Amino acid sequence: MPIKIYSFWRSIASFRVRMALNLKGIKPDEIIDIDLLKGKQREDSFRAVNPQMLIPALIEDGGPVLFQSMAIMEYLEETHPQPPLLPRDPIGRARVRGICQIFVSDSHPMSVPRVRNYLTGELKLDNDTMLKWVRHWQNEALRAAETHLSRDKATGKYCHGDTVTLADVCLAGQVVGSGFFDVDVKAYPTVSRIYEASMQIDAIARSHPLKQPGAPASVTH
Ligand SMILES: N[C@@H](CCC(=O)N[C@@H](CS)C(=O)NCC(=O)O)C(=O)O
Incomplete structure (x- = not known):
């Protein structure tokens, strides 16, 4: 199709x-x-x-x-x-979806162009203050995810066991996005470890924003 x-x-x-x-x-x-x-x-x-x-x-x-x-x-x-990106059991599915939503629903919307433009254009924040906003919400999400992932026995090589799920997809999105805003993701060791493991998977590595046509070699917000 x-x-x-x-x-x-x-x-x-x-x-x-x-x-x-x-x-x-x-x-x-x-x-x-x-x-x-x-x-x-x-x-x-x-x-x-x-x-x-x-x-x-x-x-x-x-x-x-x-x-x-x-x-x-x-x-x-x-x-x-195939391959499944959600676990089979309802508890596992809820956990994976919950990790996804920390990034997708809560932190990512705080840093998208329309919000940054509103902060600087309408609310007249200077660029540094706007970046402080973005980094604050990204750190909040990373901190929450780190706590979940480091304390929960369900965490394995990836966010949920040793199989890649949508949680790893959303975590990779957060880590790369945080990199665009110079957030120190290394401060979150479990998040960083899972990101590094995910990037070993070719399907994830070649999806990286900077590997797409038209992308620059690096990004400074
Ligand atoms: N919750 C939406 C977010 C979509 C979103 O904000 N996309 C951004 C790019 S990552 C966008 O198109 N932004 C345009 C803008 O903010 O003006 C989703 O997960 O698809």
């Missing part, structure tokens, strides 16, 4: 979906770049695709537009169950 995805190299939410696609061995037939640095997400042509003006968005087989990275990844999990 042809898959079309709207994404951008720098987008952490797109990175999440790219990792899930690669882990499942799904190669999108069409990748449409929405250049966030040029504000392309706010143009009418993309607003028609996703009224929230956010990437990623995914269309399979000419069907309706799927939006929100967690919903897209859960869709891929249901339609392409």
Whole structure:
């Protein structure tokens, strides 16, 4: 079934979906770049695709537009169950989804372009104060995840046992995103260890934002 995805190299939410696609061995037939640095997400042509003006968005087989990275990844999990990215048991699934949401629902939204632009443009925060905001929320999420992961017996080589799950996908997104804002992720040893282990997996490593077409060699916020 042809898959079309709207994404951008720098987008952490797109990175999440790219990792899930690669882990499942799904190669999108069409990748449409929405250049966030040029504000392309706010143009009418993309607003028609996703009224929230956010990437990623995914269309399979000419069907309706799927939006929100967690919903897209859960869709891929249901339609392409192998390899599974969620554990089988309800408690395990809830734990993995909970770890995902620490990053996806709570920290990532604090650092996206529309929020940073609002802080500096509307609320007139200077750049350093805005960055302090971003780093604060990223550290809060990393600290919470570190506590969960370091104290919980369910943690293994990866966030949940020794098999990669969506929790590792979301953790990798957080770690890479934090790197874009010079947050010291090494201060969170379990998070760092799991990130390093995840990056040994080719499907995850080649999904890295800086390995995508058009990406620079490094990023300074
Ligand atoms: N909760 C959404 C977040 C999507 C999101 O914020 N995407 C960012 C890029 S990572 C975006 O498109 N930002 C555009 C903007 O903030 O104007 C998801 O997980 O898909």
